Each structure stands twice: as C-alpha cells, then as structure tokens.
Amino acid sequence: MSAITAPAPAPAVAPADPQRPRARRRRVVWRIHGPLSLYMLFTLLPFYWMVMFAFRERGSSSLLPKPFTTENLKYVWVNGNFSQFFLNSMIVAVLAVVVSTIIAVMCGYALSRYSFRGKNAFQLLMLSTQFIPGAMMLIPLFKIFQGMGLMNSLWALVIADTVFHLPLSMLLMAGFIKNIPISLEEAAWVDGCSRFAGFRRVIFPLLVPGMVAVGAYAFIGAWNNFLFAVMFINEQSKFTVPVGLSYMLGEFGVDYGSLAAGGLIAVLPVILLFAYVQKYLVTGLSAGAVKG
C-alpha cells in the first residue's frame, strides 16, 4: 500500500521586480564604463591640450580652441620647415619598415624552421642587444657610417633604426611562424612546390598580421627616433620631425602654439596607421608572443 502524499508545495517565487535587471544592467554599465571613461579622459586630455593650443590664437586663455586659427600649423609647416622634416621622417620610417620586415621574415623563418648549432645562444644574444641603450652605440655607429660615407644621409637613419629594432622583430616573427603548422608547408612540398614557393604561397599570406605587427613596431621606432637623427645628420634640410619638435623648446622660452601644432603633425601619421592596422596588430603581437 502506498501512502498517498500530498504534493509538495511549489517553492514560493518572489514576485518579479521589474526594476532589478535594469538596475543590475546599470551597475554593470557603470562598473565597465566608469573606469573606462576615466581612463579615456586621462589619456585623451593631453591630446585635447595639444589640439587646443594648436588651433588657439597665442595669448588666448580660453579652454576651447578659440579664437580659432590655423596660423600655428601654417607657421610650423612653412617657417618651421616641417614640410621637409615630415618628408624626411616618412622616407626613413617607410624604408625602415620595408627593410626590417623583409629581414625579420627571413630570419624569423630560419629561427623557427631550422635547427642549427648555437641557435638558442644566438636568440639570447639578439635579445640582449635590446638592453643596450642607443646612446652607447652612437660613437661606434658614427665611425661605421663615416667610413661608409653615409654620414649626413637618410640611409644612416634607416640602417641605424633597422639594426636597432631588428632583433626584437626577428624574435617576434620567429614566434609567429612557429605557430603555423609545418604540415601546411609539407603539403605544398608534396604538391611540387620548392621551399621558397611553399613559403610564398602558403606561409606568406598567413604572416600578414605578424608582418603588420613588426612593421608597426619598426615604423613607430623610426618615426620617433630623435637621438640618431640629431647625431648622424649635419644638414638642416635632412632633419626629421622629432628634431623639428625640439626646436619649439628653447633655452629661454617655449612656443606652445608651435609645439602643439608640431606635435599634431607628428602624431597624425601614427594615429592613422594604428587606426588602419589595429585589427592585425593585436593578432600579430599576441601570436608572436606565445612562443619564442
């Protein structure tokens, strides 16, 4: 005989509070957006300061760029010779990107796909070059460029910047190539490709994010390099943007309008570059950083 038991009462459900999900959502939004907004404010305020000074007339104390003027930009571009400095910086940065990326891809491939004696020591040596301050290399590089007849030539900057950034670029690229399965290349070899053709047709398209990461690193390094430009160039018309910017800071005064306008010109290519390459950059850097 089975005892008939009364069905257990359903657990009491509290009446739904229509305010609660909205409040929770609001809390989450504040938790995420609050700190982010503060961080953005902290990061963007210097940019705002720069834009304000660049487009504000000298002597104005307004917190907005008014009276609005483009005189600072014109002054810097024409009188400050930024048109020439900008061109020089662009030539140096683009060439440094091209040379660094090509060499980094070749060396990265060798480091990731070949085994040779002293490979680890070589990689360690490459990494340790990054700990040498640029200033320590000035006189040796100076002597080398002097001997090569490259002093006072933009090539000196291209070579110095490339050499300085290449070790890290190579290691990044090696890490990135290591992540691409060798079986993909082997399949290409089975289909009749040479090693180079296999690399070009199979590996190369997969390397784009890595190359963008390495290229962006080389571009920013070359674009911002002040020390080499001051040291290896002895002609006014061959200086680069960072040197031009330093002209706005004098011994006895600072021209803030021109400094901000020059800063705007200096930062614009980097912002545009990042806006374009950021989707590749994150993939490239993280992939290259996983394995060294």
Place this chain on the structure above:
Amino acid sequence: MQFVSQKRRRSIAVGAALALTLGLGACASADEEAGADGGPVTLTLWDTDARTARTERLNKLIEMFEAEHPDIRIEYVGLPTDSYMEKIETAIATGTTPDLLTPKASDLSALVAQKALAPLDDRMAADGFDESMSASMIQSAKSAAADGVLYLTPSSALTDVIWYRPDLADAAGLGAPKTWDDFYEAAEKLTQKDTGQFGYTIRGGTGYWSQFAGMVLPQAGVGAYFNEDGTSVFRNPEVVAAAKDYAGLYKTTTAQSDLTADFKVMVAQFAAGSTAMLSHSIGSYPDHVAALGEDKVASVVAFPADNGVRVQSSLVLGFAMFEKSQHPEESWEFLKFMMEEEGNSYWARESGYIPGNNAVATEAWVADSQPIAVSQQAMAESATVPLEHPYYLPEFTAITTTDSLPKWQMALQGDLSVEEFCAELAEAFEASREAFEARTTN
C-alpha cells in the same frame, strides 16, 4: 625560361635601385667635401638654441654677412637646446667638429678641457675688439674658462631679473619691489591660494641652480663662490640665512607642484597668470609680452644686499670657432661680424640680448627695452658686482645639476635642513676647487 629571366630582371632592377640609392647617399657627402676648392668657402655653424624664431634671425644675419663676404658661405645647423652637448661631444670624439658654434659661457669648461675651441685673445687685440667690446663681458667670458683665455666672443649677454605683474601688484596696493623685504612681502600679499594665484614660482626641478644662485647669493651680497681663504661661501651665515628665506617661499607663496618645476613650467605659470613673480633671465621677455601684453609685465634686477652690494647674475652668449676648423681666417671673419656694430646691433636687438659692442649699447632701442634698460642701469652702478660662477671647475655642472638637485628638493620638502644642504654644497665646491688646483699646479 621566361619565368627565370623575369626573376633575373627583377633581381637586377632591385639591385640597381639599391646601388643607386646607396650611391646617392655617398655621392652627396663627396660633393659637399669637393665644394671647398675653387668656389666660395663653406663654413658650418652649429646653433645650440635652435628655436624657429631664432633660426630665422640667425639666417637673416647670415644673409647680411654673406652679402658683405661673397667668398664665404655659412651653412646653418640648428641643434636642440637640451641635447646639443651630446652632439658636440660626439663630434669632438670622432674629429668631425664644424667651424663655428654658439656656446654659452657655462659650456666652455667641457669644451676647453678637450682643447676643442680656438683661443681668440690675440685676434681680439689685433683687431681692436679689446677696446670696442664691453670689458665686463670680456672678463666674464675669460673667467668661464679654466685657463683664463678668451674662447667666446663677448657678443651679448643675458642678465637674471625678477619678472613681476605690475597690474596685480597695483591691485594689491604694491608698487615695484625695491628691496629684498619688498620682494618677500609682495610674494606673500600676491598669494591667493583660494583663487589659485601664487606670489612667486620657485624652480624646484631641472636647472634650479640658476634661480637658486641668482637669488640667494645677491640677497647675501656675495658675488663669488669662494671666500678669500678658499672656503666656500655656502658656509657663510649670511648665505645660509638667504637660502633659508628663499627655500621658505616654497608652499607658502608658491604652488606645491613647483617641487619639480623647470623653466618651461615656470614660464607657463607666469604666462597663464597663476603666478605673479618669477626669477628668470631677460631672454624670456618676448614670451611674456606675447602671452600677457607689454603693460602686464615688468622686471627688476636683484636688489642691493644689507652690505650695500648689488650682485648681478649674467650669462655671456657669443660665438666660438673650433680649433680643427679648416678655415680659421674665414671663421674669424664671421666672429668679427658678430662683434661689429651692424651685426651686433641686429643680433642683440632682435634677440632681446644686452649688446656687447660699446657703441651699440648706446643705441636708442637699448634704452627703450625695459628689461635691458634696468639691467644696464644696475650694471653701471658703482656698488654693482657681477656674480662669478666657477664654470671653469670641471665638476661645476655635476654639482649644480645631478648631484644637488635631489637634495634641493629634499630641502624644499623639509626632509633635509637648509643648513645641511648648504654645508653639502660647500663641501662639494671646496673639493672640486682643491682637485682643480692640484691638477693645474702639477
């Protein structure tokens, strides 16, 4: 076959392009060197304070010089004001110095120690510049070098002044400060912390020494760093007392952030109207006028001390030629032009400097410039003595920058007493002088 030849063609093209570009770089240097024979001589001038406006002025001056000397060309190279010494040191180390330079007296010690600059005494005497140039500037320029030789043309000078806001002073019922007591009173009365206005801005960051020495030693009435017995004046009670007064301005009449203020911050504060007084050279006058207008800025020189002596701090700015210049005669022609009336007048007037040429010093524009006029007036007083910085000491820069700056900041914060700070300074200067004398006598 066709594929192979295409590849080869591409390789040849890339190789040729590389060879061409590398060749172009090398050729450019070769051409510059070849320009020396036959045509005009080209001199290279390195400017150590290359601001856009100054570059324009200097290029105009070069044009004036070249018009008078068609056989000489000057190639201007502007160097950043905060890193020119690294470039010059590298050039000296690699034997690639230019012909001409625009150093300050404070740069001479390092350059003379490396025998990089050419002495100018004989040339000055032979061409009569001993007579036509300011004797005090010649003396200052000579005393900046360890061997007492002249390496720098006494073309112009900058004096330290106290800039103040006459409009704010009037509103507070104060006139122009005339004594040290007036100055401290004005600093106090012009401080309104609730509105963010401070009476003074003290330099607590990089380059603090020029303001510290330029205020403390004049207040103590001391014009040198060493007493007659060889001890440092930073042991003298009147100097320590002045240093305590000066350091006492921090946070009472200045912003707390002045602890790290360098000249850019100080000038920006003054230009923004958040500070009413500032110690700086007359070189910042154009910036003050541009920011505030001519009627809202005025200067006074350091006041006489209790002993009746007025100590004036100034810095000689001129031109120098390198010892290894391939064209010393042509280089001297340029230096002469900078000291002669036409060049000196243009350069000093347009730059806001005190002219070194005695005839130029009597021109009307000198009297019309408020900061230059008050500086010259003070210089002419019999009770005025120049503040002689021992730039010749090889350790001068280290003592007054990296060595003592952290301690100065500790003294401002009260972590180190001003007496201890002064005692450490005295010890450092005495040790440096002792070592210097030991080296020179051996």
